Amino acid sequence: MQYKPGIRQRGNSFQFIVSVGFDGNGKQVRRYQTYQPPSGLTGRQLKKVVEAAYDTFYTKVTSNQSVKENMRFSELGELYFSQYAPNCLKEITAYTYEGSYRKNILPVFGNTRLKDLTTARITEFLLELGKTKKPQTVRKNKIIMHSMLKYAISQKFISENPCVGTIWKRDVETIASECSNYLSAADAKKLMELVEPYSTFNTIIKLLLLTGLRSGEALGLTWDKIDFESKTIFVDKTLTYVTGRYFLSTPKTPMSIRKIVIDDNTVQMLRHHKEAQEKQKEIVGSAWLEPDAVFTSVTGHFYDRSLLNNQFRRFINRHPEINKVTIHGLRHTHASLLILAGENLDAISKHLGHASADITSRVYAHLMSEVQVRITQTISGVLR
Numbered sequence: 001m002q003y004k005p006g007i008r009q010r011g012n013s014f015q016f017i018v019s020v021g022f023d024g025n026g027k028q029v030r031r032y033q034t035y036q037p038p039s040g041l042t043g044r045q046l047k048k049v050v051e052a053a054y055d056t057f058y059t060k061v062t063s064n065q066s067v068k069e070n071m072r073f074s075e076l077g078e079l080y081f082s083q084y085a086p087n088c089l090k091e092i093t094a095y096t097y098e099g100s101y102r103k104n105i106l107p108v109f110g111n112t113r114l115k116d117l118t119t120a121r122i123t124e125f126l127l128e129l130g131k132t133k134k135p136q137t138v139r140k141n142k143i144i145m146h147s148m149l150k151y152a153i154s155q156k157f158i159s160e161n162p163c164v165g166t167i168w169k170r171d172v173e174t175i176a177s178e179c180s181n182y183l184s185a186a187d188a189k190k191l192m193e194l195v196e197p198y199s200t201f202n203t204i205i206k207l208l209l210l211t212g213l214r215s216g217e218a219l220g221l222t223w224d225k226i227d228f229e230s231k232t233i234f235v236d237k238t239l240t241y242v243t244g245r246y247f248l249s250t251p252k253t254p255m256s257i258r259k260i261v262i263d264d265n266t267v268q269m270l271r272h273h274k275e276a277q278e279k280q281k282e283i284v285g286s287a288w289l290e291p292d293a294v295f296t297s298v299t300g301h302f303y304d305r306s307l308l309n310n311q312f313r314r315f316i317n318r319h320p321e322i323n324k325v326t327i328h329g330l331r332h333t334h335a336s337l338l339i340l341a342g343e344n345l346d347a348i349s350k351h352l353g354h355a356s357a358d359i360t361s362r363v364y365a366h367l368m369s370e371v372q373v374r375i376t377q378t379i380s381g382v383l384r
Contacts, residue, residue, distance in 0.1 A: 001047055007054050012036070016054050018061040031061045060159070073117065074110040076152055077101060084151045092240050092247035097144050099243065104129060104141050114152065119162045126168035138168045180323075182332035185340075187322045194319060200303065201311055203273045204295055205330065210266050212334035212352050215327050216240060217256070219303050220248055221294040223274065231267055233260045235353065239302055246302050256353035270294075332364075339364055 008015045016033040035053050037046060081101070085094035108125055109117065122145060130138045146163040153161055183191060188209060195202035207218055213235065220239035227234070236257045240247045251257060262270075273294075280298060281288050288300030295303040312327045325333065331352070338348050349360040 003047065004051055004054060007050060014050050016057045018058050020061055033057050071114050071157055073112045073114065074106060076114065076148060077106060080148045080151050090249050092242065092249045096242055100141055101144055105145060114158050117162050119165050122163055123166045126166055130169040135170060142166060142168055181325050181329040182336045183323055183325055185337060188333055188337065190322055198272060198276065200295060203269060204308065206269060208330040209334060211260055211262065212331050214238065214331060215305055215308060217251060219295055219305055222292040223294055224292065226270060228267055228271065231262050233262060235260060239305065241304055241306065251353060253355045255355050258350065258353050335364060
C-alpha cells in the first residue's frame, strides 16, 4: 500500500520523517517518530489512521513545536532549575521548589518520559503523597509540577499541561479550624495585658496584634523601614528560614508591599525596644550579626520564626483563660476586630496586604455573615 512521502512501514510499525530545513553546515535536519498503530486494522482503515498520525506529527514539527515527548522528566527538571528558576523565581521560592522536587517528585517521575506523563498519573501521585504528607505539602508539590510543565510548554517540549485537572485531598479540617483561629476583643485585651512587661518576644506579639503583620514580615523589618516621625512602617521584606539558611525576600504578593500607619503607643513601644536593643549590642559587640534588624536574638541573629511559633504555643498553653490561637491567629484577630468594628472591607484588604478585597471577604466570610446578621437585627430593632 502506498503511503504519503515521509512514512516508512517497518513490519507492524511505521517511521515518520519530516524535514525541518538545513543546519549551518548545509546538512538537512530531519525529525523522526516511530508510530505503532492499533492492532486489527487493515486496508483503508490502517492507511487512514497512520496518515492521520503522521499529519499530527508533521504539524507539530512544521509549526516550530519541538518534538521532545521522549525527554525524561529528570531532564526537564535539570533545565527548569538551571534556566527558569534562577531567573524567574524568587531565591527562596527556587530553593524550596528544588528541595521538594528532589525529595518527592524526582524519585517518582524522574525516568518518566514527558509523553507518558498523564493527568491520571499525577493525580495518583498526589493522592498517594497525601497519605503521609500534610495537604499543604501535597498542594505545594502540585504547584511545583504545574510550574515545571508550564515551562515545558513555553519551550515547546509539550503542547498540554497534564497537571491541569489533577485531584488531591483538600485540608477541610484546617480550613474549618481557621474560622475560629482568632481572639475575641476581651481575650485580645487580656493578651495585651499579659505581654505588657518588656521583652523582645512580648514586643513582637504586641506589634502583630496591633498591626496585623504576618510574622515573617515583622521578623524581616529593619530600622530604616520604621519612620518614628511620620508614624509609619514600610513593609517590603519577609524573613524565611529553610534548612539552615535565612532568606530576606519580597513579601507574599505585590500588594503586600505597603505602608502601615501606627499610633503613638506603638511608636513609644518600638522606641523603647530600640533603646533596649542598643544596650544589648554594646554588650555583644562586634559579634552582633544583624545590626539593622528590628527583632533579633540576644546575640544579634535573626529572630527565628519557628522559635517564635513554639514560644507563643507554650505561652498560650500556660494561659488557658485565653482561647487557643496560633501566631497567625493574631493577624486574624486584628482583621476580625476591624471587620466587627465596621471598617471598610477594601481598606482592610489594603492594610493587610491582600491581593484583593475578594480574598479578604473569602478568608473572613464567617465574620461577614455575623456582621450581616447584626445589621439585620439593627434595622429590625429601629423599625419596630
